Amino acid sequence: MILTSKLTFSNLCSPFPIRKCLVLVVRDMRIKLTKIIAFLIVFINISLFYYSLRLFSYYHKIATGELTSTVYIENKPEFELKLLSSNKIPEKLISKLVTVVIREFETHDNDVSSTVRSILKIFKNIQIFILYDNIPYPPLKIISKSSNNSNLKQWNLSPSLDATRIISAHSIQKLLKKANEFKGTIIVSPVSGNRVLECFRLNVNTREWSLKYNIIKSSYCDAVNGKQIILLETELLKNLSHPFLLPFPSSLYIQTAALNVKAFILNTGMFHEGNSKFRTHHSKWKLKQINQERLKSLYKLLRIKLVVKEGKSEYYGCNRETPRCFGEVIDAMPVYLYENRWTPPCCLTHLKKTTKYVLGLLDQYGIRYWLESGSLLGAVRSGDILPWDHDVDIGYMIEDSDRCKWLQIAQNKSVIDNKGFYWEKVKESNQFRVHFSKINRIFVNLLPFVHKNGTMSRDSLFESSKNMEFPDNFLHPMSSIEFIGRSVPCPNNVRKFLENKFGKGSIEKPEYPNPKEKKFQTK
Structure with a gap:
């Protein structure tokens, strides 16, 4: 060099x-x-x-489904959408995009194992979650030769896809294409061999504690009844407070309807029925009992107390053997008003029943009475109890008290009458209350008035609109008004009488019992 x-x-x-x-x-x-x-x-x-x-x-493998690059797919969502819109969606891409959730099945009688094997036979790497509240017994025997079962998870939720077969990848491909077509919509497929799915419009009224089902002839609805396969986006599940609550999918549709999320039903079933279950009379009876208990738990958790379906009303709140749905009332304002709710429908029903009973007794014993205060307001506005009111007010002449034996007994001690209603005297306000029962304290107020020098007055330690004095000419003569389905005595010149208690314009302008605490809201 x-x-x-x-x-x-x-x-x-x-x-x-x-x-x-x-x-x-x-x-x-x-x-x-x-x-x-x-x-x-x-x-x-x-x-x-x-x-x-x-x-x-590389492109050949992606197009045929032999390769699904995580980096490529996730960084190129437009390519993923292009695959979804093609005629054939690669099976590996389906396994990546879809998670199978098996939720509602009975531990004592199910076909879950065969259902899982049918899925893994076609989609070897698809993620499957089996959710249950109690460990299935006998244990599920899920063994698949085509999969190592590492993608199969069993979770005990302890607070549906049972007996269904997937026969080809085409069924999942079609569901994914529809999901891509109807963004933000639940895609529903019927299961072959079952009756036609029923489509419902749901009205979830939080303020009135109610849920109403209206059956409609459509493929686009709020809830679907019948054996079905459901495809929905993961983000939607994240927005639900109880996504896998039993009974499923009833609980799912109630929550999604509240979010205004719709369901779309496909025309034909792409999934086949599995092995038949509940073939004995005992197993059918047991299933019915289980479903009833699950519904009660569901409605209790979601705070639904009235369900209306096919014209029938079912109450899931309080009854005569349980306390009312709200506790002590402070400053005339029940706690549910602060939650932007009105009186629970079960409590209103019991209040109406108690009122009709008391009115019947007053008529029977010849006691002079009239509708008072907020109850009279409700009668003028709608002929019914105010939807946010928790009691009914009835005034009567104090000198007539001795005509009713239950009032006589209650002067000294509380008593349960022969119909199960509970009578008591409230010493502080010098009035009587008739409760629906001794346990369920929804009540009617009986307010004794004294006639003195042309004035009707109350002897009470408390000041309220119920105790305000008024001229006796409002009762001479008395008038009548429709209230809870019957005619009830009331003061004459009702408008002037109410404005004397509540102020001018009180009939047209609704207010809560204590407007200083909370203003009335129309919605």
Whole structure:
């Protein structure tokens, strides 16, 4: 290397004439340059061929489903959407996009194991979750030769896809295409061999604690009844407070309806029925009992106390053997008013029953009475109890008290009458209350008034609109008004009487019992 660096042009060409030496050097340099260029051309061609072949192989594997690159798919959502809109969605892409959740099945009689095997036979790598409240017994025997079961999880929820077969990948592909077509919608597929799915419109009224089902003839609805397969987005499940609550999918549809999420029913069933279950009379009876208990738990958790379906009303709140749905009332404001709710429908029903009973007794014993205060307001506005009221007020002449034996007894001690209603005297306010029962303290107020010097007044330690004095000419003569389905005595000139207690315009302008605590809200 050192010697070469010391050679000069004259020393190198000394044996040759200078012209020949120059020609030899130039020719030698041209040959070397030509070889280098030829080598580079061949190298570039080989490289281009190699990478073209790799790129072609890569796209071919993605298109056929042999390759689903996580980085590529997640960073290129438009490519994923393109695959969803194609005629055939790769099975591996389906396994990546879809998670199967098996929720509602009975531990004592189910077909879960066969259902899972039918799924794993087609989608070897699909994620499957089996959710239950109690460990299935006998244990589930889920063994699949086509899968290592690492993608199969069993979770005990302890606070539906049972007996269903997937026969081909086409059924899942069609569900995914519809989900891509109807964004933000639940996609529902019927299961072959079952009756036609029923489509319902749901009215979830939080303020009135109610849920109403109205059956409609449509494929686009709030809730679906019948054996079905459901496909929905994961983000929707995250927005639900109890996504897998039993009974499922009833609990799901109630929550999604509150979010105004619709369900779309496919025309034909793409899934087949599995082995039949509940074939004995005992198993059917047991299933019915279980479902009833689950419904009660569901409505209690979601704070639904009235369910109306096919014209029938079912109450899931308090009854005569349980306390009323709200506790002590402070400053005339029940706690549910602060929750932007009105009186629970079960409590209103019991209040109406108690009121009708008391009115009947007052008529029977010949006691002079009239509708008072907020109850009279409700009668004027709608002929009913105010929807947020928790009691009924009835005024009566104090000198008539001895005509009713239950009032006589209650003067000294509380008593349960022969119909189960509970009578008591409230000494502080010098009035009587008739409760629905001794346990359920929804009540009617009986307010005794004294006639003195042309004025009707109350003897009470408390001041309220119920105790306000008024001229006796409002009761001479008395009038009548429709209230809870019957005619009830009331003061004459009702408007003036109510405005004397509540102020001008009180009939047209609703207010809660204590407007200082909370203003009335229309919604």
